[in-house]
Amino acid sequence: MDVPHESAEPGDAPPSTLPETPLTRFLRAVLWGAAILPLAGFIAASWWAWRHADDGVRDTLVRTSDVAARHALRVFESSRLIGEKSLAFLGIPDDQVRANEAALRVRLQDTSIGIPGVRSISVWDAQGHHLVGTGFPVGSGDVSIADRNYFQQMKATQAPLVIGDIVLGRASGMPALSIAVRRTMPDGSFGGAVVIALQPAVFEEFYRSISLEEAGVSTFNLFKADGTLLTRWPVLPDGRARLPDDSPVLAAVRRGEHSGVLSFRSAFDGMLRTVSFQQVHDLPVYVSSSLRNDAVLADWKRFVMLLAAITLPVTIGLVSVAWLALRKTQLEQRMAIEFNAEARKRALAEKALLQSQKLEALAQLTGGVAHDFNNLLAIVNSNLHVVKKLRPDVAEMKQIGAISRAVGSGARLTRQLLSFSRRQALKPERVDLATWLPAVAELLKATLGSSVALSLEVAPEVPPIRVDVGELELALINLASNARDAMPGGGRLTIEASREPAGDGEPERVLIRATDTGSGIDPALLGKVLEPFFTTKPASKGSGLGLSQVQGFCVQAGGSVEVRSEPGQGTSILMRLPARPGVPSDTVPASLAEPAAVSGRVLLVDDNAEVVDATAEMLQACGLQVHSVRSAGAALDALAGASQMPDLVFSDVSMPGEMDGIQLAHEIRRRWPALPVVLLTGYAARVHDATEAGFRVLGKPVGAQALLDEFMRATRGR
Ligand SMILES: Nc1ncnc2c1ncn2[C@@H]1O[C@H](COP(=O)(O)OP(=O)(O)OP(=O)(O)O)[C@@H](O)[C@H]1O
Ligand SMILES: [Mg+2]
Known part of the structure; x- marks a missing residue:
């Protein structure tokens, strides 16, 4: 414990960190809320918008591919109907057909009236030779489709309907999609095929019209399960005829999926696309529609930007308001704390002033009494001296001795009182502690008694001081007697003298420190021990003036006292006195x-x-x-x-x-x-x-x- 006697009480300065109050905690929560809630809302809305856009895209694609599939089914169904209608009057032997070619050609033409996209209808015998057709002149019997895939497939599988590839028409030389319907003879044998050649434009036109209605849907494919492209819209500039072999859509079809939605980078244009595909009823033909992801992303981005443009200013506004409220509260809190600290400081100063005034009044009173008492002692002392001189026969009387001792004690008491009241007439002289302290050691040892050891440690080059030697001696005797009382069972008193170098605006000083290994001082009493008449000792033992004399002496000599104590460990009294290096020694003859x-x-x-x-x-x-x-x-x-x-x-x-x-x-x-x-x-x-x-x-x-x-x-x- 370290308590200088001018110790200030804690809590003088306002704390640098403010304590949390329910209000500041609430405002801090509002501040965080004002920042986090809009941000969370923004993230949630953006996420929702993305989900919504993605779902929208999928819905659109599924709807358009469904529409396209129904359209394709309708076209193929019409072709089948045309085929079946034609077969109604073509179930006659081949030679009869050839014989009535011109009439049958007209009837064929009638079957396709009102059905869009039909370029031609032609009928072929079991070997693929031409019998009759709307696209061929009469007598084209040497023209053959035996080499066409769909004819070979039909012949091999006896399938009722085969959808061919896009090929250039034999008669027209124009690209056409051939739908072959099986010609079954009355005896049930394979009699060739009725082939309906469709213009690809019938699909392209339809797809174009859907893409106009469904914003963003940008491509349509009509393809066969083996990947052969029947139609693509928009038409590919390189005239590609197949889906790439590694197409994810084709892979899904091969896995047996009838419909689905996929996202991948298109091999046609290198763009990230979302694609919906669907089988055309139970035919080995599929349609797909697709949409560029960046278009969707751009829409979503626009929404997010708009949202940010609304959310950001609102968030900034809310955060600013909450922050200002928090700052203002903290400012008020700080001002209140500073005000309290100021009030506390003022109260402390007032208390200190009162205490010093009390001590001053006490000093004046004591000083006055001591002074008059001193004069009385002087009279007794002088008369005693005269009696001793004039009547050597009574000088040895024990009563005279008692009077002499009483005068001596009285003189010591008044001296203590005058020291404390700082009215002692002083005889300041130069003191070199290195030589002076060892000289008073005997006196101090006598005060301490045999059970307390004394150590003197004077640091080399301790500068001289200028004090009243008698007062310094008395101060040390007072410290020694206190140490003795604090160590009834024995111990050690160490008196050290050292130089305290000059500090900032502080002169150089000499520190005399008396440290004992005694009982120590209760922290609650530390501030009081320097007060005159304060004692914890019985009335017969202590008057409470010892430390008051020490303080009075130090202050009158221009120095100060500090008391440090650790209960149970011991006490240190530090006397700081101004160093007087330049003072000459007073030589006494x-x-x-x-x-x-x-x-x-x-x-x-x-x-x-x-x-x-x-x-x-x-x-x-x-x-x-x-x-x-x-x-x-x-x-x-x-x-x-x-x-x-x-x-x-x-x-x-x-x-x-x-x-x-x-x-x-x-x-x-x-x-x-x-x-x-x-x-x-x-x-x-x-x-x-x-x-x-x-x-x-x-x-x-x-x-x-x-x-x-x-x-x-x-x-x-x-
Ligand atoms: N070295 C010490 N160790 C423990 N307590 C001390 C010590 N010095 C002083 N005190 C305490 O401080 C009180 C005041 O000391 P001070 O010397 O002023 O008066 P005193 O010793 O009680 O009486 P006096 O010195 O007048 O005979 C003491 O009563 C004691 O309680
Ligand atoms: Mg004392």
Whole structure:
């Protein structure tokens, strides 16, 4: 867990992906529906149109081939009738026929009156010689059809009707389709044939008229089961006489099919066609009609284009409307989320402001009390010192010792309070952690006790910092005592110091991290531990000011604190302090450290009579002549009228009246530049101004030794 003490709460920024709501889900479904439904409709309609066109084509073809088959049957039936009618008067011997040739020829002509397409009717004897005919002059008995296929077939099979091929007529020289009807003699013997020669045009004309009625039907074939073409419409330019052997229609006929519809590429013109074929009744003759697929396809394509032209704009319109509605809803949703996040942020900021105001008020209150309390302690301390000096016999009394210890504890407590309220009078000085930390190790070990081990790790080249050494020491002692309390069963406290390089707009800093292996802090309490007076310890053990001092110290030194903790694992407190690489070291002459007997004159300025008296007595006890006054004005008067100038002026900073200690120091520096002034305060206000102006400042309560050190430093070299 990683919680900086200025931690922001989650949910500050609006999320980048919006959550789905029932409304957005519905609108998304509408959007998909608006796209998919018309598309599905379009596909279904196109498919239906294709099926419809295909069915239509098949129906048309089946109908036309049926019509053509009926027509062919009618023509063949008429020819058979003509044949049978003729045979009614031709059942006489051949020589009688020849004898009555002219009369019979006329009768033959009469039988075909009104029947279209009949070119000629002729009668032939059993050997195929001509007997009588409408297309031949009388006496053409030497003309023979014995070589014709249909005659040979009839003679061989004795079939009552044989349909011949298209051949050029013997008499006319024109192409004709011969229908041969068997001539049976009265004794039942084969007597030759009556042959009706039909003009192919009788079929061609009929097919042409159907194709005019049935749009798209473009070809008709009349063919025999063996593939011989009898008629084709339109007439083939190459005059082909047979269907190709690999024709699918012929294959179906050979398989014994009487009718059917097929689709294939035509061998005649190379086009993809749909063909319907049908047998002419039970004759070995078939008709077929066909249609070019591309014509059907073109019609279907036109329909699909039209459909697309209607569907597309409608779909685009629907999708756009649904999309706009979805966008608008999402926009509103985003705005609502942003608004909520903004409101949450504002609430958080307000809470933080309230908290800081609360702390500030608390700091002011504590600071004020601590300051006054400090003055009281100063009085007790000074008087204690004087008593010890004047009455060495009572100095060893255990009650005096108790008072001394109590004053020491009181001083430490006020120091914590002043640190947290950031009103501590500081003595910032350069600290090199590489040498300073090991020096305080003993102190920390004493705080930790024997069951907790201490590790110090100072990274090489940690830059120096400039802080109040006493405060830094106190902060580490506070961290050590917290660590000790968190590890009742023992453990390890590691204090590391390292350099944090300068970041974006951030100055270079030194990180002091104290990590223990203790109980850790409950995540719910992490945000509170820095608050003053927050403690989880019993009243006798903790006042809740330790971490407040650490924070107060760091902030006053220009740094910050961060608390990281993992319950059960341990706690890390990170103090970040500004690095001060350029600061020179403050060297303290050795002589000052030792207490010495001194002599000289001091002017003491303080508005608090008891503080003045106690301090004066303490200094006098050390061998100094002390003149004390109660205000800055009185001090200036005393100096102006002095016969012998003092060696040093000690002045309180905050004093009522027109002039405070800092102004007094300025005035003295102006009028008596050689006279040193040292300011005393328990209060941080304006200490900065005083140190900036180059005056020495001591924090209250200040002991006798500190005052003497300061006197000796000021008068050194005189
Ligand atoms: N290292 C630590 N491990 C576990 N908990 C800690 C640690 N440091 C601080 N805490 C928790 O934070 C609280 C506040 O600490 P803080 O030092 O401010 O006060 P305190 O130790 O309770 O009292 P004081 O330091 O004034 O004697 C502690 O009571 C403790 O619950
Ligand atoms: Mg503590």
